[in-house]
Amino acid sequence: MLKLFVTDLDGTLLENHHTVKEENKRSIQTLIESGVEFAVATGRMDRDIVEILKMMEQTGHRVSQNGGFVFDKTGKLIFSETFTDDLSKRIHQTLSTHSDFYSITTADEVYVTERTPLLEQFEKLAYFPIIEFKDVADHYGSTVFPVKFNIIGETDQIVKIKDIVNQELGQEMESYLSDKYCVDFVPKGISKALGLTHLIDKLNLEASEIAVIGDSHNDIPMLEMTPHSYAMSSALPEVKAKASNVVENVYDAINDLKQKGLF
Structure with a gap:
């Protein structure tokens, strides 16, 4: 039953x-x-x-x-489960190089390093405000403990970025196409x-x-x-x-x- x-x-x-x-x-x-x-x-x-x-x-x-x-x-x-401090910084660096829009999620908040027009569209889907925090990476492991990184965009574009990130870090994390406009990166396993x-x-x-x-x-x-x-x-x-x-x-x-x- x-x-x-x-x-x-x-x-x-x-x-x-x-x-x-x-x-x-x-x-x-x-x-x-x-x-x-x-x-x-x-x-x-x-x-x-x-x-x-x-x-x-x-x-x-x-x-x-x-x-x-x-x-x-x-x-x-x-x-x-959250990312380690070191891996958080490496994921952040890779995403900042290849993606125009990425967010960092902890247990309690969603952060971006810059508010963009794309963020305004993304925020409409959220139930709570998204916080701009330019230096968020400097706080990984002290006050900010990421559990998920996220990229938003057209499917073909974000899948290409997903593949690039996986080539570098795929052995240390999981990635999922969670929506046709969204890829999530989460801890291994x-x-x-x-x-x-x-x-x-x-x-x-x-x-x-x-x-x-x-x-x-x-x-x-x-x-x-x-x-x-x-x-x-x-x-x-x-x-x-x-x-x-x-x-x-x-x-x-x-x-x-x-x-x-x-x-």
Whole structure:
């Protein structure tokens, strides 16, 4: 039987990066009332998940920063991982050389070294202000502890930058196309699957007792965890190929699980 349902946010549960369909809210409520635990796994920060759960009038387990932080539904920290001081500086230097726009995310804030027109567009997707901090790299390891670096732009452009950065530093970190306009760089080994593994260990669950849904490359590790995996129809072919099912909406996945008698 199903014990845990896990959803990605952008492109999956969230519509236009900010709203949740009423049908999705009702289906998730039905799950919870049936005794199924609910979780969010996203590249976004934990504070974003908290705001979205408030908007939905729900509580849930939280896997943020592509698995860099894991909290249970009571808010207790289960797992966290950040970059080392040295690697943070080297990633920062490489990105500043090759990218016109990059951001640095810690547990609590998102920083940029310069506010640009592209930032104004990016900030519209955020739930909290982005902080300009020109000398942020000078504070790595003392007051700033990066868990994710991020580049924004057209897909072809950012994938090229991703490849360049990976040639230099790929053995020391992970990189994911988390959206067609966004690449995330996170510590080595970090993934949504790793975050969920820490969560299900805490909940004493097996991977076969969870269902997951997502739409991007950073969702692939968790799609591969369980036979109950769903990709959004809007996902790229290589993402859909890793899922057991393809659906139009989160509520379609939940309805499918119900029809299969899994809850």
